[in-house]
Amino acid sequence: SQIDKANDRLDELDAEKSTHDDVEGLRKEMHQIRDDWHDRASHIARGTDIETTKAVVGQILQEKGLI
Structure with missing residues (x-):
C-alpha cells in the first residue's frame, strides 16, 4: 500500500516537473528581457530614448505653464 502511494506521488511529481526545454525557453x-532593458537604459542614459525625452520635455513645459 505504501509503495503504491509512493509511486503515485512520484508520478505526480514527474508530471509537474519542468522539462529542460521549458527551463531553456524561460x-x-x-535574457531577452534583460537585454531589452539594458538597451533601453543605455538610450535613456545617452538621452537618445525618444519616448523618455518627450515625457521629460512635456513635464518641464507643463511646470513652466507653457502647455
Whole structure:
C-alpha cells in the first residue's frame, strides 16, 4: 500500500516537473528581457530614448505653464 502511494506521488511529481526545454525557453526569455532593458537604459542614459525625452520635455513645459 505504501509503495503504491509512493509511486503515485512520484508520478505526480514527474508530471509537474519542468522539462529542460521549458527551463531553456524561460532562460532565453529572461535574457531577452534583460537585454531589452539594458538597451533601453543605455538610450535613456545617452538621452537618445525618444519616448523618455518627450515625457521629460512635456513635464518641464507643463511646470513652466507653457502647455
